[in-house]
Amino acid sequence: MSTRYTVSDGKLVLDLEAAEEGGYVVTSPLVPELITQAETIKEAFANACCFPRDAVQNDGWLELPS
Numbered sequence: 001m002s003t004r005y006t007v008s009d010g011k012l013v014l015d016l017e018a019a020e021e022g023g024y025v026v027t028s029p030l031v032p033e034l035i036t037q038a039e040t041i042k043e044a045f046a047n048a049c050c051f052p053r054d055a056v057q058n059d060g061w062l063e064l065p066s
Contacts, residue, residue, distance in 0.1 A: 009045055016044055 003018040012031075016024040016038075023039040026048060034051050038044035 007041055007044075012045065012048055014044055014048055016041065 005016045005024075007014050007016060013028060015027045015029060017027075019025050019037065023037055024044060026034070026036045026038050026044045028034045028048065031048075031051070034048060036044070036047040036051060038047050
């Protein structure tokens with residue numbers, strides 16, 4: 001069974017699952033299209049904030065509330 005964590009920075013909720021090769025596979029229950037990888041939680045949020053969304057939504061990038 002792999003280790004899973006759910007974390008939030010107050011703007012975005014991320015699910016982190018430990019990857020076999022190290023680091024984490026990162027997804028979000030709020031943004032189903034988001035899937036990325038990261039070595040740390042800080043990197044997971046940085047990658048998620050830059051994640052390109054489906055072109056139909058927001059015409060490009062994931063925009064988080066300020």
